[in-house]
Amino acid sequence: MSHREDSDETIYKVVISHDEQYSIWPAHKTPARGWSETQTQGTKGECLAFIKSTWTDMRPKSLRDKMVN
Numbered sequence: 001m002s003h004r005e006d007s008d009e010t011i012y013k014v015v016i017s018h019d020e021q022y023s024i025w026p027a028h029k030t031p032a033r034g035w036s037e038t039q040t041q042g043t044k045g046e047c048l049a050f051i052k053s054t055w056t057d058m059r060p061k062s063l064r065d066k067m068v069n
Contacts, residue, residue, distance in 0.1 A: 013041040014050055019060040022051045 012024040015035040
C-alpha cells in the first residue's frame with residue numbers, strides 16, 4: 001500500500017450496477033448513472049474488503065443468466 005493510500009481520509013460507499021458489478025465511489029458524491037448505492041460505506045480498504053468478500057463471481061449478471069439457460 002502506498003503512502004498516498006495510507007493518508008486517504010475519504011469516506012467511500014460501495015455501489016452496484018444493474019449487472020451486479022461492484023465499485024467504490026466517494027460518499028459525498030451521487031453515483032454515476034447506472035449505479036446504485038449499497039448500505040456499505042467506510043474507508044477505501046473497508047469498502048474493497050467488503051467487495052472482495054461479496055463479489056465472488058466477477059461475471060456480469062447478464063452473462064451468468066445466459067449461461068444458466
